Amino acid sequence: xxxxxxxxxxxxxxxxxxxxxxxxxxxxAAISNLFVTLALLSRFDRVxxxxxxxxxxxxSADWQIHFAFGIDGLSLLMLLLATIVTVAAVWFTGxxxxxxxxxxxxxxxxxxxxxxxxxxxxxFFFYAFHELALxxxxxxxxxxxxxxxxxxxxxxxxxxxxxSFVLLIGLILLYQSLPATxxxxxxxxxxxxxAAHAIAAPTQRHIYLLLLIGFGVLISLFPFHSWAPEAxxxxxxPAAMLHAGVLKKFGLxxxxxxxxxxxxxxxxxxxxxxxxxxxGNIIYIGLVTIAQKRLDWMLGYSSVMxxxxxxxxxxxxxxxxxxxxAALIFAHGLxxxxxxxxxxxxxxxTGTLLFDDLGGLAKVMPFAGLAFGFAAFAAIxxxxxxxxxxxxxxxxxxxxxxxxxxxxxxxxxxTVLALWGIVISTVYMLRAYRxxxxxxxxxxxxxxxxxxxGLRLPVVLLVxxxxxxxxxxxxxxxxxTPTFRPYFTATK
Amino acid sequence: MIAIRAPYLEIAVxxxxxxxxxxxxxxxxxxxxxxxxxxxxGLAAVLVASFFLLPESSIPQTNGFWNFYTADPLSIFFKRxxxxxxxxxxxxxxxxxxxLGSVAGHASSNLGEFFSLPLLTCAGLMYLVSAIDFIFIFVxxxxxxxxxxxxxxxxxxxxxxxxxxxKYLILGALSTAFLVYGITWIFxxxxxxxxxxxxxxxxxxxxxxxxxxxxxxxxLVGLGFxxxxxxxxxxxxxxxxxxxxxxxxxxxxxxxAAGFVVLLRVLQPFLMLPNIERLVVLIALLTVVYGNLAxxxxxxxxxxxxxxxxxxxxxxxxxxxxxxxxxxxFYLAAYLLMTLLAFAILILVAQQTGEEIxxxxxxxxxxxxxxxxxxxAMASLAGLPFTAGFFGKFFIFVSAVAxxxxxxxxxxxxxxxxxxxxxxKVVRAMYWQxxxxxxxxxxxxxxxxxxxxxxxxxxxxxxxxxxILRAIGPQRQRVAERSTISR
Numbered sequence: 016x017x018x019x020x021x022x023x024x025x026x027x028x029x030x031x032x033x034x035x036x037x038x039x040x041x042x043x044a045a046i047s048n049l050f051v052t053l054a055l056l057s058r059f060d061r062v063x064x065x066x067x068x069x070x071x072x073x074x075s076a077d078w079q080i081h082f083a084f085g086i087d088g089l090s091l092l093m094l095l096l097a098t099i100v101t102v103a104a105v106w107f108t109g110x111x112x113x114x115x116x117x118x119x120x121x122x123x124x125x126x127x128x129x130x131x132x133x134x135x136x137x138x139f140f141f142y143a144f145h146e147l148a149l150x151x152x153x154x155x156x157x158x159x160x161x162x163x164x165x166x167x168x169x170x171x172x173x174x175x176x177x178x179s180f181v182l183l184i185g186l187i188l189l190y191q192s193l194p195a196t197x198x199x200x201x202x203x204x205x206x207x208x209x210a211a212h213a214i215a216a217p218t219q220r221h222i223y224l225l226l227l228i229g230f231g232v233l234i235s236l237f238p239f240h241s242w243a244p245e246a247x248x249x250x251x252x253p254a255a256m257l258h259a260g261v262l263k264k265f266g267l268x269x270x271x272x273x274x275x276x277x278x279x280x281x282x283x284x285x286x287x288x289x290x291x292x293x294x295g296n297i298i299y300i301g302l303v304t305i306a307q308k309r310l311d312w313m314l315g316y317s318s319v320m321x322x323x324x325x326x327x328x329x330x331x332x333x334x335x336x337x338x339x340x341a342a343l344i345f346a347h348g349l350x351x352x353x354x355x356x357x358x359x360x361x362x363x364x365t366g367t368l369l370f371d372d373l374g375g376l377a378k379v380m381p382f383a384g385l386a387f388g389f390a391a392f393a394a395i396x397x398x399x400x401x402x403x404x405x406x407x408x409x410x411x412x413x414x415x416x417x418x419x420x421x422x423x424x425x426x427x428x429x430t431v432l433a434l435w436g437i438v439i440s441t442v443y444m445l446r447a448y449r450x451x452x453x454x455x456x457x458x459x460x461x462x463x464x465x466x467x468x469g470l471r472l473p474v475v476l477l478v479x480x481x482x483x484x485x486x487x488x489x490x491x492x493x494x495x496t497p498t499f500r501p502y503f504t505a506t507k
Numbered sequence: 508m509i510a511i512r513a514p515y516l517e518i519a520v521x522x523x524x525x526x527x528x529x530x531x532x533x534x535x536x537x538x539x540x541x542x543x544x545x546x547x548x549g550l551a552a553v554l555v556a557s558f559f560l561l562p563e564s565s566i567p568q569t570n571g572f573w574n575f576y577t578a579d580p581l582s583i584f585f586k587r588x589x590x591x592x593x594x595x596x597x598x599x600x601x602x603x604x605x606x607l608g609s610v611a612g613h614a615s616s617n618l619g620e621f622f623s624l625p626l627l628t629c630a631g632l633m634y635l636v637s638a639i640d641f642i643f644i645f646v647x648x649x650x651x652x653x654x655x656x657x658x659x660x661x662x663x664x665x666x667x668x669x670x671x672x673x674k675y676l677i678l679g680a681l682s683t684a685f686l687v688y689g690i691t692w693i694f695x696x697x698x699x700x701x702x703x704x705x706x707x708x709x710x711x712x713x714x715x716x717x718x719x720x721x722x723x724x725x726x727l728v729g730l731g732f733x734x735x736x737x738x739x740x741x742x743x744x745x746x747x748x749x750x751x752x753x754x755x756x757x758x759x760x761x762x763x764a765a766g767f768v769v770l771l772r773v774l775q776p777f778l779m780l781p782n783i784e785r786l787v788v789l790i791a792l793l794t795v796v797y798g799n800l801a802x803x804x805x806x807x808x809x810x811x812x813x814x815x816x817x818x819x820x821x822x823x824x825x826x827x828x829x830x831x832x833x834x835x836x837f838y839l840a841a842y843l844l845m846t847l848l849a850f851a852i853l854i855l856v857a858q859q860t861g862e863e864i865x866x867x868x869x870x871x872x873x874x875x876x877x878x879x880x881x882x883x884a885m886a887s888l889a890g891l892p893f894t895a896g897f898f899g900k901f902f903i904f905v906s907a908v909a910x911x912x913x914x915x916x917x918x919x920x921x922x923x924x925x926x927x928x929x930x931x932k933v934v935r936a937m938y939w940q941x942x943x944x945x946x947x948x949x950x951x952x953x954x955x956x957x958x959x960x961x962x963x964x965x966x967x968x969x970x971x972x973x974x975i976l977r978a979i980g981p982q983r984q985r986v987a988e989r990s991t992i993s994r
Binding site: 032074075076077082114117139142143144146147149150153154157158165168169172173176177180181183184187188190191 | 871879882886891892893897901904905908909916920921923924927928931934935938939970971972973976
């Protein structure tokens with residue numbers, strides 16, 4: 016089933032290039048993937064830890080590389096996110112004027128790469144699948160982007176390449192930190208081996224720093240973030256949805272899956288650095304977001320800013336924080352995808368996303384206003400949405416973090432500042448909502464059409480996901496916590 | 508059935524080349540392309556025969572020939588490698604003949620030579636990868652280089668090709684001089700030309716280290732020209748641009764691969780000398796940095812591929828500096844696939860428009876198949892996963908990390924990112940620049956088959972590298988050897 020999940024979008028993409036009807040094939044592939052994930056969800060055993068539905072083919076005996084898939088609660092959550100957002104992104108792709116086939120194929124390649132990375136339990140393919148998305152992203156932004164598309168495409172590609180090669184070196188070091196006879200790329204065996212014989216502390220520090228920088232570039236951690244807003248502003252909406260909603264989460268998933276469990280000493284050593292950087296994400300980028308004059312740039316920066324909260328959850332190193340981080344990955348993925356989708360629809364209709372040009376659109380596009388409102392409130396973290404539940408978990412987790420610290424410590428300061436970050440995000444989200452949908456309507460926009468019935472379905476899907484996990488966060492938490500329990504019992 | 512031994516393969520190729528050359532003089536009337544097809548078929552037969560070799564151990568290696576010649580897995584692998592390269596190059600040459608006719612002014616009069624010389628080069632390369640004696644290495648290198656002199660300047664009415672030929676001739680002769688001088692020094696110090704006995708002599712501790720190091724450095728300089736390592740790379744861009752494109756492909760794949768095999772073989776004894784390892788690391792650093800930086804501003808695709816071949820030589824040298832023969836060999840195999848793929852498409856596109864990157868504008872509209880093939884080639888050259896090129900870089904980086912060559916790793920990462928820029932420049936041209944003309948490009952059945960095979964192989968070995976690794980043979984013992992010898 017996992018193999019189907021990974022190969023389905025890739026096969027569909029190849030079929031589309033070869034001549035299958037583009038939109039139909041892409042939709043069928045995306046929806047069948049969603050159903051397969053739901054089937055996995057129903058058959059998933061929440062009690063036992065460890066990877067389920069595992070399958071593995073030996074690729075290289077000399078290097079112990081396996082083409083291996085398997086899921087635990089965390090990866091299942093990521094798969095759910097990836098498949099939901101894929102359906103929405105494909106659905107929101109309207110008529111494409113040039114190279115329609117290539118557009119859908121690129122989307123499916125990104126989706127397939129993300130799914131492959133989340134489902135892999137082999138370090139090598141975990142990395143390789145993520146890279147599969149690189150060229151499709153480059154092409155999506157370069158061919159169909161708007162604004163300064165060429166610069167944006169180069170920037171994201173070069174940044175992500177550098178980041179992922181730093182990451183690759185970190186992964187190779189991780190592989191080589193084991194004794195020569197037991198070396199393997201199998202994540203399960205790596206976890207067992209590092210649990211049995213912890214890697215020496217100085218080595219852990221090197222590896223963790225490399226992983227933090229590598230993953231950090233991919234996630235747009237504070238000083239490495241500058242590719243993200245520009246790329247998301249230029250990218251066509253479906254590409255931005257998939258990249259900001261799903262692909263970017265690969266780095267966070269990697270930190271949760273590899274760095275925290277296998278390198279606890281490294282995580283401890285670099286904790287201060289990480290907390291300072293993530294405050295950069297929350298406070299500095301938050302303020303930058305307020306200053307934006309265009310909706311797409313504002314959304315791009317806001318997606319960078321929210322990464323700070325997830326980092327806070329990861330840095331806190333306890334079950335609460337890590338679960339909150341995982342939940343926020345999911346919630347943020349859905350809400351940012353919805354925001355980009357609505358913004359893309361507005362851009363298609365008006366040709367501009369400058370706040371000064373827009374205004375009063377809720378009169379002519381009430382449903383779009385409603386959808387944007389839902390997503391904006393979710394992104395702010397209003398109770399009732401999944402984002403609220405996850406942020407609460409993160410804040411509690413950070414306050415009682417997993418490190419043994421003095422009473423007044425950096426995490427308390429960070430948590431308080433992060434709470435102020437919520438105020439910041441309220442300011443920019445509400446301002447964006449007001450200047451786009453409220454106020455007097457510009458006469459030019461009097462004839463705009465609202466989202467058609469066809470497009471309401473994916474919106475409902477995304478909002479339903481946000482609200483379901485907002486009201487019943489327990490379903491999500493129960494799924495994820497078994498993943499973290501083994502690592503954090505020792506600390507807290 | 509006759510028992511096939513390794514040397515028979517070269518002899519067969521040599522005879523085939525000579526036969527074509529002789530037949531050509533007597534058969535003035537027929538279409539010369541027949542000779543190319545004959546060459547392809549003959550080489551394919553030799554390639555098949557290479558899989559039915561007697562195992563090395565079963566051959567009585569008593570006579571003196573085996574002092575010069577080895578048939579170890581490495582050499583067998585590279586013999587096949589050379590044969591595949593030559594077959595593809597001959598295929599490209601068939602596509603290239605119209606261009607040659609228009610440029611050189613002789614429509615098909617000398618084409619027989621054009622098709623037979625690659626066979627002689629191929630035989631030379633096959634000897635070279637088996638050579639374990641300096642004399643034999645030298646003779647084989649000369650056979651290769653001299654046939655390349657002719658091939659490079661084959662369109663002799665074309666001043667650019669002529670310039671390329673002269674440059675290659677002069678610098679090739681110079682490098683040969685360095686090589687011979689180095690060999691004499693080594694012979695003077697150790698009294699041996701056989702690599703194994705040189706290793707023994709150098710490790711005995713009774714020799715003059717300065718003299719031997721001097722000789723070793725001279726040999727490395729000579730080989731540096733062949734593999735286009737910085738600072739001996741100056742000839743590369745001009746020669747690559749000026750030579751007929753199939754010859755450029757042959758130069759950048761066949762000649763380079765053989766150079767690296769020789770380098771690996773001679774480095775075995777040399778690594779016992781002080782500072783040689785440091786020297787190789789330094790050359791590797793210079794080569795990756797120079798190759799990648801110089802490739803950034805190129806607008807001519809042939810020149811770009813020339814500089815990129817310097818960059819790849821740099822990555823290969825990183826592998827050589829870590830003395831990881833397997834990583835180097837795998838990288839070369841991947842390099843063969845992706846470089847030949849890129850050149851094959853270049854030939855087809857250049858016939859219609861030109862060799863500038865801007866000539867590739869809008870190729871995705873004009874020839875979606877070629878554009879996709881080029882995309883695969885560029886992705887692999889840049890080192891994206893699921894292509895053979897990524898595994899090549901991956902193995903190189905693994906061994907560099909294992910040897911704690913921090914500088915090499917750090918520089919490697921940055922230059923890889925540079926590489927993405929200039930390879931994706933080609934992708935950008937193909938996919939999102941508007942094109943001036945919309946004529947579709949005709950692709951012959953043979954080229955289409957070759958391109959499809961190369962694409963499949965590039966992706967297949969990017970997912971499943973084991974067949975190549977198995978063919979190369981075991982690695983571990985090589986590393987152990989090194990740790991006992993050099994430390």
